[in-house]
Amino acid sequence: TEVGEMGVRVSTDGTELLVVRALHPEAPSTTETIFRATLTLDGNTFVDRGPVVELNTPGGNNHGPAFSGDDRTVFFSSDRPGGRGLSDVWYATRPSREEPFSAPVPLEAVNTPDNEGSPVPTDSLLELYLTRGPDTRDDIYVSRRESRDAPFGPPTRVTPLNTDIMDVFSPQPDGRFGLVFRRSRVPGMEDLNPLPTDQEIWVTRRSCAR
Numbered sequence: 634t635e636v637g638e639m640g641v642r643v644s645t646d647g648t649e650l651l652v653v654r655a656l657h658p659e660a661p662s663t664t665e666t667i668f669r670a671t672l673t674l675d676g677n678t679f680v681d682r683g684p685v686v687e688l689n690t691p692g693g694n695n696h697g698p699a700f701s702g703d704d705r706t707v708f709f710s711s712d713r714p715g716g717r718g719l720s721d722v723w724y725a726t727r728p729s730r731e732e733p734f735s736a737p738v739p740l741e742a743v744n745t746p747d748n749e750g751s752p753v754p755t756d757s758l759l760e761l762y763l764t765r766g767p768d769t770r771d772d773i774y775v776s777r778r779e780s781r782d783a784p785f786g787p788p789t790r791v792t793p794l795n796t797d798i799m800d801v802f803s804p805q806p807d808g809r810f811g812l813v814f815r816r817s818r819v820p821g822m823e824d825l826n827p828l829p830t831d832q833e834i835w836v837t838r839r840s841c842a843r
């Protein structure tokens with residue numbers, strides 16, 4: 634659209650997507666709004682279904698949505714009232730794709746007075762990756778739990794993925810075995826990844842799923 638889209642996340646089966654738009658005419662009182670689109674029966678076109686009303690809050694920023702593996706839970710970040718800091722991780726559930734999401738609630742175990750954002754669950758819903766930082770210099774963290782019925786524990790820094798000289802943020806899932814994320818450019822590596830900005834795409838993998 635004329636306002637710009639960002640943060641597109643596709644459902645596990647590829648028939649639904651969530652996208653963030655800024656200052657959209659359909660939601661003028663919200664700075665960043667989560668919209669939904671669904672795939673047509675012929676599988677050729679996504680149809681814009683408008684703002685996901687139950688996930689957005691007037692006058693706030695709602696961004697970084699991510700589906701769970703069964704597409705019945707969505708995690709996202711928001712600066713709405715009721716959180717602990719600048720931006721916090723919230724989640725909402727739904728019984729099926731045909732029904733609306735529940736009212737979002739903050740994921741208390743992972744939120745702090747700093748910025749928390751870009752939440753990404755693994756397919757098992759036993760791990761939740763997110764970013765945390767006092768400003769734009771974020772690091773990647775992971776919160777774990779032993780079962781789907783257990784609460785998430787306090788996040789810990791994923792030390793191998795973070796550095797002191799680079800910003801690390803916006804992780805994206807790569808199946809059950811990896812993570813794709815963005816990182817600010819390392820001096821001297823411009824020839825390896827000549828992006829037009831100071832950011833690069835990195836991939837990390839592991840040998841088994843969790």
